[in-house]
Amino acid sequence: xxxxxxxxxxxxxxxxxxxxxxxxxxxxxxxxxxxxxxxxxxxxxxxxxxxxxxxxxxxxxxxxxxxxxxxxxxxxxxxxxxxxxxxxxxxxxxxxxxxxxxxxxxxxxxxxxxxxxxxxxxxxxxxxxxxxxxxxxxxxxxxxxxxxxxxxxxxxxxxxxxxxxxxxxxxxxxxxxxxxxxxxxxxxxxxxxxxxxxxxxxxxxxxxxxxxxxxxxxxxxxxxxxxxxxxxxx
Amino acid sequence: xxxxxxxxxxxxxxxxxxxxxxxxxxxxxxxxxxxxxxxxxxxxxxxxxxxxxxxxxxxxxxxxxxxxxxxxxxxxxxxxxxxxxxxxxxxxxxxxxxxxxxxxxxxxxxxxxxxxxxxxxxxxxxxxxxxxxxxxxxxxxxxxxxxxxxxxxxxxxxxxxxxxxxxxxxxxxxxxxxxxxxxxxxxxxxxxxxxxxxxxxxxxxxxxxxxxxxxxxxxxxxxxxxxxxxxxxxxxxxxxxxxxxxxxxxxxxxxxxxxxxxxxxxxxxxxxxxxxxxxxxxxxxxxxxxxxxxxxxxxxxxxxxxxxxxxxxxxxxxxxxxxxxxxxxxxxxxxxxxxxxxxxxxxxxxxxxxxxxxxxxxxxxxxxxxxxxxxxxxxxxxxxxxxxxxxxxxxxxxxxxxxxxxxxxxxxxxxx
Numbered sequence: 001x002x003x004x005x006x007x008x009x010x011x012x013x014x015x016x017x018x019x020x021x022x023x024x025x026x027x028x029x030x031x032x033x034x035x036x037x038x039x040x041x042x043x044x045x046x047x048x049x050x051x052x053x054x055x056x057x058x059x060x061x062x063x064x065x066x067x068x069x070x071x072x073x074x075x076x077x078x079x080x081x082x083x084x085x086x087x088x089x090x091x092x093x094x095x096x097x098x099x100x101x102x103x104x105x106x107x108x109x110x111x112x113x114x115x116x117x118x119x120x121x122x123x124x125x126x127x128x129x130x131x132x133x134x135x136x137x138x139x140x141x142x143x144x145x146x147x148x149x150x151x152x153x154x155x156x157x158x159x160x161x162x163x164x165x166x167x168x169x170x171x172x173x174x175x176x177x178x179x180x181x182x183x184x185x186x187x188x189x190x191x192x193x194x195x196x197x198x199x200x201x202x203x204x205x206x207x208x209x210x211x212x213x214x215x216x217x218x219x220x221x222x223x224x225x226x227x228x229x230x231x232x233x234x
Numbered sequence: 235x236x237x238x239x240x241x242x243x244x245x246x247x248x249x250x251x252x253x254x255x256x257x258x259x260x261x262x263x264x265x266x267x268x269x270x271x272x273x274x275x276x277x278x279x280x281x282x283x284x285x286x287x288x289x290x291x292x293x294x295x296x297x298x299x300x301x302x303x304x305x306x307x308x309x310x311x312x313x314x315x316x317x318x319x320x321x322x323x324x325x326x327x328x329x330x331x332x333x334x335x336x337x338x339x340x341x342x343x344x345x346x347x348x349x350x351x352x353x354x355x356x357x358x359x360x361x362x363x364x365x366x367x368x369x370x371x372x373x374x375x376x377x378x379x380x381x382x383x384x385x386x387x388x389x390x391x392x393x394x395x396x397x398x399x400x401x402x403x404x405x406x407x408x409x410x411x412x413x414x415x416x417x418x419x420x421x422x423x424x425x426x427x428x429x430x431x432x433x434x435x436x437x438x439x440x441x442x443x444x445x446x447x448x449x450x451x452x453x454x455x456x457x458x459x460x461x462x463x464x465x466x467x468x469x470x471x472x473x474x475x476x477x478x479x480x481x482x483x484x485x486x487x488x489x490x491x492x493x494x495x496x497x498x499x500x501x502x503x504x505x506x507x508x509x510x511x512x513x514x515x516x517x518x519x520x521x522x523x524x525x526x527x528x529x530x531x532x533x534x535x536x537x538x539x540x541x542x543x544x545x546x547x548x549x550x551x552x553x554x555x556x557x558x559x560x561x562x563x564x565x566x567x568x569x570x571x572x573x574x575x576x577x578x579x580x581x582x583x584x585x586x587x588x589x590x591x592x593x594x595x596x597x598x599x600x601x602x603x604x605x606x607x608x609x610x611x612x613x614x615x616x617x618x619x620x621x622x623x624x625x626x627x628x629x630x631x632x633x634x635x636x637x638x639x640x641x642x643x644x645x646x647x648x649x650x
Contacts, residue, residue, distance in 0.1 A: 053643075053644045056562065058561070058562060058643040058644050058647070059643075059644050068239050069238050069239040069240075070239075071238075071239045071240050073239065078566070078567060079566040079567070079568065082561065082564050082565060082566040082567075082569075083564065083566070084239050085561075085562065085563070085564040086563065086564020086565075087241070087564070088238075088239055091562045091563070093559075093647070097555065097558075097559045097562075097647065099556055099559070100264075101260055101261070101263075101264040102260065110560075110563055111563045111564055113249060113250075113253045113257070114249055114560065114563055114564050114565045114569060115249075115564060116248050116249055116250055116253075119250075119253075158563070162564070
């Protein structure tokens with residue numbers, strides 16, 4: 001069997017809130033192969049956001065190991081983790097998190113700026129991304145001049161501009177109406193069909209059901225790990 | 235060009251400096267009011283340094299100019315010893331200093347390093363002409379006084395050269411005395427009464443305006459022998475000695491001291507000061523003053539620095555979500571720190587440059603208003619002001635930048 005893209009073993013994460021301790025994640029073991037489409041579901045407080053932050057290297061586990069593409073990433077320094085985020089992981093947020101003073105094109109280029117990609121190369125890739133996501137006429141618009149759907153498309157363009165292996169989407173349709181949300185999720189699914197591993201955190205059952213695999217979280221533990229056989233064989 | 239995780243750990247580059255500057259500029263222009271207030275505060279600090287040091291250094295130059303107008307290469311002999319070299323039992327017995335006399339002055343002409351000598355006896359008296367009466371300072375001296383003091387004449391001639399012990403009853407008057415005594419009348423050739431003697435006016439000094447020391451505009455110059463007779467004394471107030479050149483000043487001082495000591499029975503009972511020494515003292519004094527003023531002005535730069543820190547801290551708080559995002563997009567702590575430091579530095583540089591322009595403009599206005607006052611900020615002060623502004627901006631920018639770099643990405647992102 002090929003090495004999994006993601007391999008979590010015995011992950012523990014505890015938060016201290018004053019005197020009380022909150023077990024956000026307890027003894028979590030998960031393997032996700034490259035190219036999978038996974039929905040992480042569960043009630044609020046079940047630890048799904050903590051899991052996403054952990055997968056995105058924004059947070060460190062208190063115990064356990066996290067191997068990404070065969071490498072133990074929990075032992076990396078903060079700067080090394082930043083580099084891994086830059087090159088291998090794309091984030092899509094519920095509230096888009098676009099920089100308000102930058103144009104759509106500049107927001108899309110931001111990860112490349114941070115990675116020190118040459119301006120000529122940046123322009124090329126931004127132009128292609130704008131075309132791919134139907135934002136050509138919006139390149140010089142600032143976020144407040146864009147609709148919700150356009151904003152999320154800018155955010156997805158930004159998340160994919162570094163050609164990551166993994167896209168982490170946290171309630172990507174949470175701030176959008178149903179039709180726009182549908183467009184956005186189709187975009188993400190298209191990326192997945194192109195080979196990118198897609199992990200979506202949601203408590204929308206309908207949205208979760210579209211994924212090939214659902215991880216049901218409850219009280220910081222993996223409650224259920226369901227596969228949609230039909231999709232897999234398709 | 236997809237990288238593996240292991241490749242990414244090594245291969246991801248750093249943010250380009252040009253991008254860092256562009257990003258910081260965009261961030262700074264994002265909040266115009268905050269940015270302009272900050273730049274203004276920094277500008278006021280730098281402008282204060284520039285203007286105040288211009289004033290301080292202007293005062294120093296002004297005084298130096300005034301001194302050099304007294305005459306160059308000047309060595310002045312005063313009766314009495316002002317500096318004692320420790321207690322000498324002999325001094326306790328012969329405590330009265332000998333007076334300076336015309337003979338002493340004349341003897342100084344023998345010194346090789348001495349070019350000219352002008353004895354000076356000074357007192358106040360009254361000058362009267364045509365029913366007008368005025369109190370004047372009478373200076374008794376000789377022909378060389380004009381050259382030694384670098385004075386010039388407006389009309390007529392100066393006292394004639396000749397025997398110092400004898401002198402014709404001729405007087406040269408200052409410009410103000412001429413105006414007040416004679417008005418529109420011709421002063422040359424007129425007979426005036428000074429004290430109880432009659433003098434003929436032979437010359438009028440050119441107006442010099444207000445200056446340090448004696449104001450020559452209100453002076454009446456007469457031959458030294460007549461002045462001594464008028465004041466019933468045979469002592470001199472000063473002997474002005476002009477050294478042959480600038481290098482000879484020290485030699486002249488030594489020679490003059492030696493001659494006077496020999497003439498005064500081996501006792502060093504005069505004080506000899508050189509213009510250089512006086513100048514150096516004033517130079518030091520006013521230089522220190524300028525420095526002190528610069529230091530006070532620098533405090534305002536410190537205040538501006540604290541303002542930079544405050545504003546940047548607020549900025550970090552306001553942009554918490556953005557910082558979280560940058561971290562998620564792969565920015566290292568160092569990148570975020572550099573972005574904020576760059577912004578603080580840019581604001582400081584902008585403020586410093588604006589302050590430099592404002593300060594120079596202020597100094598120019600002062601020079602315009604008071605042409606006699608050379609209010610030029612010294613280069614060192616300008617450089618120090620700019621450097622301090624930059625340094626405080628960056629130093630006080632470090633704390634906010636570090637705070638930004640250390641923000642927890644998860645919590646930062648959770649904030650809208």
